[in-house]
Amino acid sequence: MLVHLFRVGIRGGPFPGRSLLSLRFQTFSAVRSQDDRLSSTLLRAVAQLRSQLRAHLPRAPPTRSRIPSAWCWVGGALLGPTVLCKRPCLCLVALCEAEKFSPTFSTAHVVESRFNWKLFWHFLRPHLLLLGAAIVLALGAALINVQIPLLLGQLVEIVAKYTRDHMGSFTSESRSLGTQLLILYGIQGLLTFGYLVLLSHIGERMAVDMRRALFSNLLRQDIAFFDARKTGQLVSRLTTDVQEFKSSFKLVISQGLRSCTQVAGCLVSLSMLSPRLTLLLAIVTPALMGVGTLMGSGLRKLSRQCQEQIARATGVADEALGNVRTVRAFAMEQREEERYRAELEGCRCKAEELGRGVAMFQGLSNIAFNCMVLGTLFIGGSLVAGQQLTGGDLMSFLVASQTVQRSMASLSVLFGQVVRGLSAGTRVFEYMALSPCIPLSGGCYIPKKHLCGSIKFQNVSFSYPCRPGFEVLKDFTLTLPPGKIVALVGQSGGGKTTVASLLERFYDPTAGVVMLDGHDLRTLDPSWLRGQVVGFISQEPVLFGTTIMENIRFGKAEASDEEVYAAAREANAHEFISSFPEGYNTVVGERGATLSGGQKQRLAIARALIKQPTVLILDEATSALDAESERVVQEALDRASTGRTVLVIAHRLSTVRAAHCIVVMANGQVWEAGTHEELLKKGGLYAELIRRQALDTPLTSATLPEKPEDPRNCKHEF
Numbered sequence: 001m002l003v004h005l006f007r008v009g010i011r012g013g014p015f016p017g018r019s020l021l022s023l024r025f026q027t028f029s030a031v032r033s034q035d036d037r038l039s040s041t042l043l044r045a046v047a048q049l050r051s052q053l054r055a056h057l058p059r060a061p062p063t064r065s066r067i068p069s070a071w072c073w074v075g076g077a078l079l080g081p082t083v084l085c086k087r088p089c090l091c092l093v094a095l096c097e098a099e100k101f102s103p104t105f106s107t108a109h110v111v112e113s114r115f116n117w118k119l120f121w122h123f124l125r126p127h128l129l130l131l132g133a134a135i136v137l138a139l140g141a142a143l144i145n146v147q148i149p150l151l152l153g154q155l156v157e158i159v160a161k162y163t164r165d166h167m168g169s170f171t172s173e174s175r176s177l178g179t180q181l182l183i184l185y186g187i188q189g190l191l192t193f194g195y196l197v198l199l200s201h202i203g204e205r206m207a208v209d210m211r212r213a214l215f216s217n218l219l220r221q222d223i224a225f226f227d228a229r230k231t232g233q234l235v236s237r238l239t240t241d242v243q244e245f246k247s248s249f250k251l252v253i254s255q256g257l258r259s260c261t262q263v264a265g266c267l268v269s270l271s272m273l274s275p276r277l278t279l280l281l282a283i284v285t286p287a288l289m290g291v292g293t294l295m296g297s298g299l300r301k302l303s304r305q306c307q308e309q310i311a312r313a314t315g316v317a318d319e320a321l322g323n324v325r326t327v328r329a330f331a332m333e334q335r336e337e338e339r340y341r342a343e344l345e346g347c348r349c350k351a352e353e354l355g356r357g358v359a360m361f362q363g364l365s366n367i368a369f370n371c372m373v374l375g376t377l378f379i380g381g382s383l384v385a386g387q388q389l390t391g392g393d394l395m396s397f398l399v400a401s402q403t404v405q406r407s408m409a410s411l412s413v414l415f416g417q418v419v420r421g422l423s424a425g426t427r428v429f430e431y432m433a434l435s436p437c438i439p440l441s442g443g444c445y446i447p448k449k450h451l452c453g454s455i456k457f458q459n460v461s462f463s464y465p466c467r468p469g470f471e472v473l474k475d476f477t478l479t480l481p482p483g484k485i486v487a488l489v490g491q492s493g494g495g496k497t498t499v500a501s502l503l504e505r506f507y508d509p510t511a512g513v514v515m516l517d518g519h520d521l522r523t524l525d526p527s528w529l530r531g532q533v534v535g536f537i538s539q540e541p542v543l544f545g546t547t548i549m550e551n552i553r554f555g556k557a558e559a560s561d562e563e564v565y566a567a568a569r570e571a572n573a574h575e576f577i578s579s580f581p582e583g584y585n586t587v588v589g590e591r592g593a594t595l596s597g598g599q600k601q602r603l604a605i606a607r608a609l610i611k612q613p614t615v616l617i618l619d620e621a622t623s624a625l626d627a628e629s630e631r632v633v634q635e636a637l638d639r640a641s642t643g644r645t646v647l648v649i650a651h652r653l654s655t656v657r658a659a660h661c662i663v664v665m666a667n668g669q670v671w672e673a674g675t676h677e678e679l680l681k682k683g684g685l686y687a688e689l690i691r692r693q694a695l696d697t698p699l700t701s702a703t704l705p706e707k708p709e710d711p712r713n714c715k716h717e718f
C-alpha cells in the first residue's frame, strides 16, 4: 500500500517535492520493522521514488524539525511498559478481569481469583536490578533498530546517486556508513543476547521460587482442601501453569517491550507530524480498545476453563497411572482410556473455542487497523486538499501509523499468550494465597512429664467441609482413659475413621470439643500433636519410594540408626528387613510396591512407634492381611499398645475382644459401650453384630436393631 501511495504521489503530483524529500528520515525511522521483506520493499520503493523525483523536481534541502529526538523515543519507550504494567486494561494485552472462581469447599479462606499483583511483585522484587538491566538492553536494541533504517536510507541515497551520476567512488563513499552499520549490527546482536540471557535467568529463578512457594503452601493446606481436589490438578498448577506463566512473562518483556517502544516512539512522531490526525486516532483507538477489552474478558474466561479442563484430564491420567495395579486387576484399561479420551475431547473443544475466539479477535483487530489507515488517508487527504497538511507529512503519518499497526498486530499476537499467562498466574497465585483454617504449627503443648494421654470427645458434631449438609457425628461423647484400649466398632460409614481424623486434628469439630488431658485440641500445637503425641496406623499403609531406613525415620527425622532398629524390632519387622540383601537400605519401590501387605504394615508400625506416641490410633490395621500376617502384625500391635492410650477401629470383632472398652457406633453416635462380655449380655447392637459376623452378613442402617431411648445413657465413662 505504501509503495502504491508513493507511486500515486509521483503520478498525481499533489505533493510538493520538498515535503516528499523531507520524508527521508521519518519514513526510514518508522519503517523499523521485524518484517525484513517489507522493509526492503519499502526501501526499494523509496529509492525508486527518489530517483524519479530527482528526474522531475528540483532538489530541495531536507527539513529537520520533525525528526523525533532521542528523548522522545526514550520517553515513549518508558511510557509504554509503564502503562502496560499499571493499567493493563487499557492495552490490548492483559486487559480483562478474571472471572470469579467459586470454590468447591468452604473451609479455607479463598481469595478472589484475580491476578495477584502483590504476590507477583513479591517474586519479581529480588530480580528488579537484573530486570532493569534487561529492559535497558532491550530498549537499547530497539533504539538501535530505529537508527539502522536511517543509515540504510543514507546508503540507498549513495547507491541512487552513484546509479544516476556514475561519478566518484562508491566504495569510499559508502565505507564509513557500512562500518557504522556493521558496528550497530554487532552492538544490537550483543544487546539482544544480553537481554535474552537476563530474561531467561530471571524467568527460571522466578519459576523455581514460585514452585517452591506453591508446593510449600499446598503442603500446609487443610485435609479438607485435598478432599475437594485431585492430585493431578494440583500437580498441573505446579508444573504446567508455572511454565506457562514464565513463558508469557519472558515474551511480554522481550517482544512486548519492543513493540510497545515502537508504538510509543511512533506515537510521539505522529503527534509531531499532525496533532489533529493524532487526536482523531486518539479518539478512535480507545473505542477499539473498549471492544477489545470486552472480547478479552470472554477470552480469558475461556482460557481459564480450558486450563481447568486440561488439569481435569491430567487428574484422570494421574489417577489411572497411579493406581495402575487396580486398573489392571479390574481390566479397566479400556474404561480409563475412554475417560481420558472424554476429558481430552473436552480440552480440544475448549481449546478450539479459545482458538476461534483469539482468531476472531486478531481478524477483527486487523480489519480495525486497516480501516484506521484508510480513514487516515481520507481525512489526511482532505487536510492536504485544504493545505492544512503537506503531502509529505501525510506520507510520514501513514508510514508511522503503519508501524504502530504492525506493532499493535504483534501485540495482539502476544495477547493470546498473555491471556494464557495471566490466567496461569492467577491459578498459581490463587493457591499460593490460600491460608488453611488449621495451621500446621502454633499453640501450646503439654510437657512430656505431664502428658497422660487422656482423650475426651465432648458433644462433638461434625460434617465434612465438602459435604456440609451431611452430619457424620452428632453430639458424640466418648472418653479414652490414659493407658487403656478403646475399640470403636459399628456399621460401615458410621463415623469411626472420622473420630480418628478429629483426634489427629485433620479437621475441627463443627460443634463440641475434643480434649487431650483437659486441653482443647484447638489450643495445642498441631505439629507437636501429630509429630509427638499421636501415632496413626491405617489399613493401607503408604510408604515412600525410598529405603526402609528412610521410611521408618519418617516418623522421627532426627532418630538414630539404633532407634530405627529398636522400632523395627518392636514392630516385628527387623527379621524380614535383615533377610533382604540390602537390609535397611532396601528401596521399597513406589508406595512400597515391592513389599507384601504384612511387611508394609509392620514398617508403618515401626514408623509410628519410633516417635514413641502417647496415643495410638489403629484404623483397621490388620484387616487387609492374611491369617499368618495378621498374627505377626497383631503381636506387634499388642506390644505397641502396652502403656499407651489406644483407639482401635475394627471391623473384625474378634480382634477387639480384649479391649478395655468396646464402643459401638451407629449413625454418628455412641450406640452402646462396655466390655465384650457386658455388651453380649446386653443383647443389643454389638450382640447383633457378632451374630451377623458369624453369619457373614453386613449390617446396614436399615437393619439396625431398636435404638436405645437416649444414646447418652450409653456413654461409657471410666
Ligand SMILES: Nc1ncnc2c1ncn2[C@@H]1O[C@H](COP(=O)(O)OP(=O)(O)OP(=O)(O)O)[C@@H](O)[C@H]1O
Pocket: 227, 464, 466, 467, 472, 491, 492, 493, 494, 495, 496, 497, 498, 499
Ligand atoms: N473426606 C471425606 N469427605 C466427605 N465425607 C466423608 C469423608 N470421609 C468420610 N466421609 C463420609 O463420612 C461418613 C463416615 O465415614 P467414616 O470413614 O468415618 O466411616 P467408618 O465408620 O470409618 O466406615 P468404615 O468402617 O467403612 O471404614 C461416611 O458417610 C463417609 O461417606
